[in-house]
Amino acid sequence: MEPKFALFPEQASNFAPAVDHLLYFLLAVATFFTLLIFCSIFYFAVRYRRRSENEIPPEVHGGMTLEILWTVIPFGLTMVMFTWGASVFFSMSRPPDDAIELYAVGKQWMWKLQHMEGRREINELHIPVGRAVKLMMTSEDVIHSFYVPAFRTKEDVLPGRYTTTWFKPTVPGRYHLFCAEYCGTNHSGMTGWVYVMEPHDYEAWLSGGTGEGTLASNGEKLFQELACANCHKADGSGRCPSLVALYNKTVELSGGGTIQADEAYLRESILNPAAKVVAGYQPIMPTFQGLVNEEGVLQLIEYIKSLTPAPGRGAGAAGTPAAARKTGTAAAQPAPGSVPSNR
Amino acid sequence: MITAAVQEREHYLNASYGLKSWLLTKDHKRIGLLYLATVTLFFFLGGAFATAIRLELLTPQGDLVSSETYNKLFTMHGVAMVFFFLIPAIPGSLGNFFLPIMIGARDLAFPKINLLSWYLLVVGGLLALFAMLAGGVDTGWTFYVPYSTNYSNTWVIATGLGIFVAGFSSILTGLNFIVTVHRMRAPGMTWFRLPLFVWSHYATALIQVLGTPVLAATLVLLVCERVLGLGIFDPSKGGDPVLFQHLFWFYSHPAVYIMVLPAMGVISELISAYSRKPVFGYKFVAFSSVAIAVLGFLVWGHHLFVASQSVYAGMVFSFLSYFVAIPSAIKVFNWTATLYKGSISYDTPMLYAFGFVGLFTIGGLTGLFVAALGIDVHVTDTYFVIAHFHYIMVGGTIMAYLGGLHYWWPKMTGRLYPEGFAKLSALVIFLGFNLTFFPQFILGYLGMPRRYHVYPAEFQVLNVLSSAGASVLAVGYLMPMVYFIWSLRYGRVAGTNPWGASGLEWRTPTPPPAHNFDEIPVITHEAYDYGSVRREVIEVG
Numbered sequence: 111m112e113p114k115f116a117l118f119p120e121q122a123s124n125f126a127p128a129v130d131h132l133l134y135f136l137l138a139v140a141t142f143f144t145l146l147i148f149c150s151i152f153y154f155a156v157r158y159r160r161r162s163e164n165e166i167p168p169e170v171h172g173g174m175t176l177e178i179l180w181t182v183i184p185f186g187l188t189m190v191m192f193t194w195g196a197s198v199f200f201s202m203s204r205p206p207d208d209a210i211e212l213y214a215v216g217k218q219w220m221w222k223l224q225h226m227e228g229r230r231e232i233n234e235l236h237i238p239v240g241r242a243v244k245l246m247m248t249s250e251d252v253i254h255s256f257y258v259p260a261f262r263t264k265e266d267v268l269p270g271r272y273t274t275t276w277f278k279p280t281v282p283g284r285y286h287l288f289c290a291e292y293c294g295t296n297h298s299g300m301t302g303w304v305y306v307m308e309p310h311d312y313e314a315w316l317s318g319g320t321g322e323g324t325l326a327s328n329g330e331k332l333f334q335e336l337a338c339a340n341c342h343k344a345d346g347s348g349r350c351p352s353l354v355a356l357y358n359k360t361v362e363l364s365g366g367g368t369i370q371a372d373e374a375y376l377r378e379s380i381l382n383p384a385a386k387v388v389a390g391y392q393p394i395m396p397t398f399q400g401l402v403n404e405e406g407v408l409q410l411i412e413y414i415k416s417l418t419p420a421p422g423r424g425a426g427a428a429g430t431p432a433a434a435r436k437t438g439t440a441a442a443q444p445a446p447g448s449v450p451s452n453r
Numbered sequence: 454m455i456t457a458a459v460q461e462r463e464h465y466l467n468a469s470y471g472l473k474s475w476l477l478t479k480d481h482k483r484i485g486l487l488y489l490a491t492v493t494l495f496f497f498l499g500g501a502f503a504t505a506i507r508l509e510l511l512t513p514q515g516d517l518v519s520s521e522t523y524n525k526l527f528t529m530h531g532v533a534m535v536f537f538f539l540i541p542a543i544p545g546s547l548g549n550f551f552l553p554i555m556i557g558a559r560d561l562a563f564p565k566i567n568l569l570s571w572y573l574l575v576v577g578g579l580l581a582l583f584a585m586l587a588g589g590v591d592t593g594w595t596f597y598v599p600y601s602t603n604y605s606n607t608w609v610i611a612t613g614l615g616i617f618v619a620g621f622s623s624i625l626t627g628l629n630f631i632v633t634v635h636r637m638r639a640p641g642m643t644w645f646r647l648p649l650f651v652w653s654h655y656a657t658a659l660i661q662v663l664g665t666p667v668l669a670a671t672l673v674l675l676v677c678e679r680v681l682g683l684g685i686f687d688p689s690k691g692g693d694p695v696l697f698q699h700l701f702w703f704y705s706h707p708a709v710y711i712m713v714l715p716a717m718g719v720i721s722e723l724i725s726a727y728s729r730k731p732v733f734g735y736k737f738v739a740f741s742s743v744a745i746a747v748l749g750f751l752v753w754g755h756h757l758f759v760a761s762q763s764v765y766a767g768m769v770f771s772f773l774s775y776f777v778a779i780p781s782a783i784k785v786f787n788w789t790a791t792l793y794k795g796s797i798s799y800d801t802p803m804l805y806a807f808g809f810v811g812l813f814t815i816g817g818l819t820g821l822f823v824a825a826l827g828i829d830v831h832v833t834d835t836y837f838v839i840a841h842f843h844y845i846m847v848g849g850t851i852m853a854y855l856g857g858l859h860y861w862w863p864k865m866t867g868r869l870y871p872e873g874f875a876k877l878s879a880l881v882i883f884l885g886f887n888l889t890f891f892p893q894f895i896l897g898y899l900g901m902p903r904r905y906h907v908y909p910a911e912f913q914v915l916n917v918l919s920s921a922g923a924s925v926l927a928v929g930y931l932m933p934m935v936y937f938i939w940s941l942r943y944g945r946v947a948g949t950n951p952w953g954a955s956g957l958e959w960r961t962p963t964p965p966p967a968h969n970f971d972e973i974p975v976i977t978h979e980a981y982d983y984g985s986v987r988r989e990v991i992e993v994g
Binding site: 159265 | 597599629764
């Protein structure tokens with residue numbers, strides 16, 4: 111690593127110029143007012159310095175015009191700042207539909223990243239230049255925060271829920287990844303590198319794994335190993351609801367109400383199944399808390415998502431009709447011997 | 454000796470002697486000095502932690518202390534400075550001493566409760582001190598869960614209890630000030646004749662009374678969760694860790710105004726006194742204090758822009774945060790305008806006041822940066838935020854505190870400090886402060902996260918600058934400590950009104966008698982009425 115001195119960070123994502131332009135505007139406003147105040151004080155302090163000990167100056171009590179001016183003008187400027195800042199923020203919170211989806215799990219004190227195609231990384235993230243990348247993140251322990259200064263993006267990573275962040279890298283290179291939320295002893299060691307690669311290099315890297323299988327296929331293995339299919343039969347004849355075409359569907363709950371079957375609901379239903387039971391079913395499912403870690407949950411979710419035909423979702427998942435067919439026979443198959451890695 | 458034959462006038466310092474006369478005193482002035490001693494101790498303790506932090510950060514590697522120790526250092530720096538120095542400093546010492554005198558009262562409304570609130574601060578402080586000596590605490594002063602509840606192996610509970618107890622000290626002080634301002638004003642002292650120092654303390658007291666109980670409740674929940682495993686915040690038990698952040702910042706954002714509003718009150722006094730003019734736009738400055746106190750309760754969510762809060766909640770909190778900026782801007786403009794056509798002297802307190810206005814301006818303006826959602830995503834939890842709030846709390850509050858201490862020192866002790874050294878200290882502190890904290894704005898925008906023990910080598914140059922500045926700043930802070938103590942014995946004896954200032958505290962003898970006034974004053978003028986001061990000068994002259 112070559113130490114170099116800079117005043118501004120590199121711009122390496124679609125957000126970096128937007129954030130920096132807003133910064134320049136704020137810097138201009140702040141510099142103007144700082145100079146205005148400093149120069150006024152300096153001028154008044156010299157011009158009206160005390161010339162004799164018994165001097166009493168004329169009384170000046172105030173001026174309504176001035177008060178209104180220096181209330182209204184700063185207020186107008188701050189509303190520009192608010193609107194501008196909010197619009198940048200809004201785009202940061204709305205990932206495009208064609209984004210590459212990735213999963214990140216934070217734990218004391220490392221970042222674990224999973225690609226849909228199966229590659230897993232620790233404290234490193236390889237992504238292609240020019241493609242939007244969406245990260246779905248959770249934590250195994252305390253709160254962390256996924257921060258890439260060159261991208262100007264940051265989002266907290268919490269236990270027990272999923273948060274997302276997205277960015278479109280614009281310049282190939284290697285960039286710092288930091289944990290920005292204090293997470294204990296080795297907080298400052300919870301860092302890594304984001305490698306932004308040319309698309310063909312990225313493809314080569316992606317296929318260079320050790321044959322770990324895709325995220326969804328690992329999820330399928332786990333699904334069978336945990337004997338989920340004994341109850342969740344694909345044709346809906348089991349004691350528990352079918353998971354085919356469930357993802358993002360609106361589900362009726364027993365006791366009334368509905369919920370969208372998004373990642374958070376799927377996660378909750380694996381770890382705390384009794385919380386929101388589907389209408390027409392009994393709360394017979396045991397919790398899988400402790401039996402499956404956050405990465406395993408993500409694999410299961412990705413497998414369940416692969417059972418739903420969804421054009422435009424990240425490529426690489428198992429072909430949906432095939433996967434659905436497999437599920438139908440899953441209950442009849444013996445569980446495969448290989449255990450998904452828990453690292 | 455000739456002077457010994459002269460009967461010395463009785464005042465609050467020589468009215469009684471002995472340790473007991475201090476530890477059981479109900480005199481707000483003595484209690485003010487007890488606060489002064491206590492917060493000074495915690496200031497230097499917090500400063501010692503800061504020194505160790507800046508020494509460690511001289512190099513990118515973690516070579517001076519271990520990560521465990523480093524994490525404890527920044528936690529204890531924050532705890533000591535925020536809860537045991539910044540929050541009690543100005544209200545406890547200067548407020549206690551001068552608020553009753555400024556409104557023409559003989560004491561606060563509840564003198565015994567006033568003493569109790571000092572004892573509560575001491576008990577809370579001892580608990581926190583015990584936690585620090587027993588091994589320290591490493592959660593950060595923010596105590597975020599689930600780290601503080603389920604993961605940290607340090608003295609979280611003792612520290613939390615210390616802050617809990619000190620919180621009641623703050624509540625009681627606030628209560629005392631509110632009742633005193635309502636009930637104890639001298640005849641003729643209407644609300645719009647109150648010095649702005651009193652207005653700002655009144656606004657502060659509102660926050661202390663309304664906000665601090667929320668902190669107390671939050672700390673109780675934290676301790677219950679840690680000890681009993683309640684599951685209020687623990688997601689694996691159905692709790693919500695972000696709930697803690699909402700509760701914590703519901704108090705701790707307004708707490709920023711507990712720290713800075715009294716400082717603003719001090720600055721109004723100083724600028725008026727050393728330009729011999731009433732504060733420009735008195736009512737705007739007075740009401741802006743109340744506006745800050747009220748609006749301060751509506752912006753806590755701006756600490757949670759990236760904490761999984763909804764996008765729309767983020768927008769509302771950003772919008773409201775800009776509203777707080779306006780009353781602060783009004784104050785700065787009015788202070789500047791007060792100088793216009795004034796009779797400006799460069800006495801030490803005024804130098805501190807100039808420093809305050811400059812540094813608070815920068816601190817306030819950078820608040821606009823962090824309130825902008827798009828920028829905050831990048832700079833939150835980085836050194837940019839560290840620099841921003843140190844400009845407010847150190848550049849603002851501590852500059853005002855030292856300015857006020859110099860201004861009122863002669864009244865409190867009867868002695869003048871050496872002016873040359875004092876001016877030098879103001880200059881050294883101003884330069885040292887900027888060298889310490891300005892580089893941190895750049896560091897933060899470059900992306901250096903806060904609370905990092907080890908950092909990438911490219912950040913070293915700015916960190917070395919910052920540490921160099923910190924050593925200058927430390928010298929600056931030690932100077933007043935030395936010459937103030939020196940002045941107690943060797944300083945020139947001060948007269949009733951050494952600065953030619955208005956204000957009731959400058960009309961009662963130096964040091965004030967035990968009951969402040971030999972006869973209760975009747976107020977016939979607005980605050981900062983230098984016209985009447987002139988008439989008196991002419992009459993006496």
